Amino acid sequence: MVGIDDVARRAGVSTATVSRALSGRGHVAAATRERVEEAAAELGYVVSASASSLATGRMRNIGVVVPFLNRWFYTSVLEGAQRRLMQYGYDLTLYNLSGASNERSTVFEQFLLRQRVDAVIAVSLELSAEEVDSLHALGKPLVGVGGPIRGVPTVSIDDVGVTRLATEHLLSLGHTVIGHIGGDVDAEMSFHMPTNRRHGWEDALREAGLEPRPELYFPAVFTMESGYVAAKQMLGDPRLRPTAVVVASDEMAIGVILAARDMGLDVPRDLSVVGIDDHELAPFFGLTTVAQFPEQQGERAVELLMRELDQSREDEPANLQLPFELIVRSSTSRPRPEREPRD
Amino acid sequence: MVGIDDVARRAGVSTATVSRALSGRGHVAAATRERVEEAAAELGYVVSASASSLATGRMRNIGVVVPFLNRWFYTSVLEGAQRRLMQYGYDLTLYNLSGASNERSTVFEQFLLRQRVDAVIAVSLELSAEEVDSLHALGKPLVGVGGPIRGVPTVSIDDVGVTRLATEHLLSLGHTVIGHIGGDVDAEMSFHMPTNRRHGWEDALREAGLEPRPELYFPAVFTMESGYVAAKQMLGDPRLRPTAVVVASDEMAIGVILAARDMGLDVPRDLSVVGIDDHELAPFFGLTTVAQFPEQQGERAVELLMRELDQSREDEPANLQLPFELIVRSSTSRPRPEREPRD
């Protein structure tokens, strides 16, 4: 293993100078720096992460904790975070909680505290006060993605706002009977995200002078299949007859489109559908949706972290609300007139 | 920061004993071990990963390199790998190559060589000889998932076998005009995987005494949409008229099902479809498929690595072929008789 003193010897300087030259910290004469860099390159020298970490106390590694891996949202956040971290020269170590039931405590009590990460990003995770405290006690900054955590800076979107926008889009097209398929309140995703999205639907309706009808809300669990099942219930009930539906995720919304097709309903002529996400499959299905940008959320989380890591800690725990955007495709249109056009 | 000598003092022993007691290496009297563990718990002591790594030369961390993140196969492998690594007490640091074009060289030249990982798992990556060599030069074991790498142990499935099985399933149902939608040879996935899968289709056909017709093969790029597009081509050509199609991935196969529907074809009455993967969406679409088990592939890769890491290196570079399995759902059936049934 070629070490720092091999480089020092070859460049004819001390190890201190090599360290300074290669890390960019402290002043080194340009000529010296060049000699050192050359020597390092020739020898194929790379600093030992553990030695460097031991000396500096910094691992240049951050932990990202996700509740699942096989979901578009999480992998997108991950992708954004990882890309930005790489630019900062940081590694990303991944903790996935979807395995054994005790994995969560293992991660928090064993792995995260082992001093292998300088900070952690928690994605869509409602952390307990103890979990937050134990991390903070070790001086590890923490930022959340996807929902607020008490006393922790967070990046997220306005969950009320997204469904409100989706609903307003339908209202502006002339729909008045608008259903909502949303997350089951006591399912996985926590953070009251399902509740907030439901509120957005209700708020928009009320503002338009329409009272949201509870029987037009159907719970589902954020999968295509559950969206399909919920839609069949909603569309099959002869008392309901919605002309449009706001769906809390694109995957569910695609399920809704397929259910409508299977029932002989034309989308959008008989039913307008709008989702939330802008999932990679949305264009293929022509799905109108409110895009959130999870990769960007991952990137911003990293930036927040880097700021905390670099500077004088402790700005305000800034809660970043990221933008979202209505993307109109072919799954929404004006409602079909009740009676045959008179022509 | 509470260190090892705080624990030693509190337990009334030496640091060496604390180290031994807590790591499980070397002999410690049961009573002593207990006292040490107690002291450590009371003080909330956790070993410093960097100090420990510096002393042992082991990071207890392995790097996993994937070409993409937003694909079912990769996240599944990742999930399996991560679960198993956790059991071994190892961390997983994630490298995703899907970003900037120079990310690959950055990962290989900067990150992996920084001595932060004890070994690496390369998923569906055709590594160059230099990439392999530079890793080996550092004494870092390497295992591949998803395809062979020269001189590197690999876990994968028999790509010829899976499509052969899928094709045989259709043949046994009585189909004789069987198309194939496969990966584009010069697209992302490398490893000749698309070519191998195509061979499986051809082999099975030939064995049944049927000459595979090149015009019944359509290339696509492993997305639902590309499967849809390819299927439209295949099904729209009046000279072709396949009664069944073997598709190289479930996502593409779902695209095929949707295309058939849009053309007024009934699956499976007018067209049988079989995919490869057993993707999470397969049950929802009733897709008959050949399941591969990517999570298991991730787990096995870890096991291979642990064996290399633990023992006397250098067994044979064992290439593990993992099992696959035909899962029959509702997208395949006997072909419709050419003429109306005579009753």
Add this chain to the structure above:
DNA sequence: GTGAAAGCGCTAACAC
């Protein structure tokens, strides 16, 4: 601008 040397916190010989 550069060098000498004292750690960083643990592990593993080696003694006993």
Add this chain to the structure above:
DNA sequence: GTGTTAGCGCTTTCAC
């Protein structure tokens, strides 16, 4: 079975 101690390979004062 347990203690002493010499590193592991860097970084960073402190001198010069």
